[in-house]
Amino acid sequence: MHRAIVERYEPGYIELNRKGILKERVEILKQILNDCTLCPRNCHVNRNAGKKGKCRVGSEIIISGVHPHFGEESCLVGTHGSGTIFFASCNMNCIYCQNFEISRFKQGEVVSVYTLAESMLYLQKIGCHNINLVTPTHYVPQIVEAILIAVNKGLKIPNVPIGGCSILTIK
Secondary structure, three states: OOHHHHHHOOOHHHHHHHOOHHHHHHHHHHHHHHHOOOOOOOOOOOHHHOOOOOOOOOOOEEEEEEEEEOOOOHHHHOOOOEEEEEEOOOOOOOOOOOOHHHHHHOOOEEEOHHHHHHHHHHHHHOOOOOEEEEOOHHHHHHHHHHHHHHHOOOOOOOEEEEOOOOHHHHO
């Protein structure tokens, strides 16, 4: 992609924040956790009450890693890496998962939405070209809330989610 195009690019979440829509979406997404349908599994469990579905997590965020990653496609990696945030657990249970230890055994640390927001800002500060969210589906409400916090502190690089969301979650 031409450098001038990249420099003019503004992620959609910035405009949504300017219009006040991002905050509204955070509230809508948090409500989905009361009867979880974030992924195509449609577990319908109340994750806000600590119940767990196929993803095996409640409303807490579990992160197993935050760092520049150079093993993705070259268009994501660029020269400074893709700012990868690996989320623990997963709703997919793929038998050939390359992140088996993270996705099946929930290896990681429980963090707040504020810590997640600071992680995004850190990756931007060290020069990562994007925020690469690995297995984010079951954390979408918390991620969007963290983006809301981070954009108000200067986050401006694209987010690249890698996962399997339901149509409702994508909308």
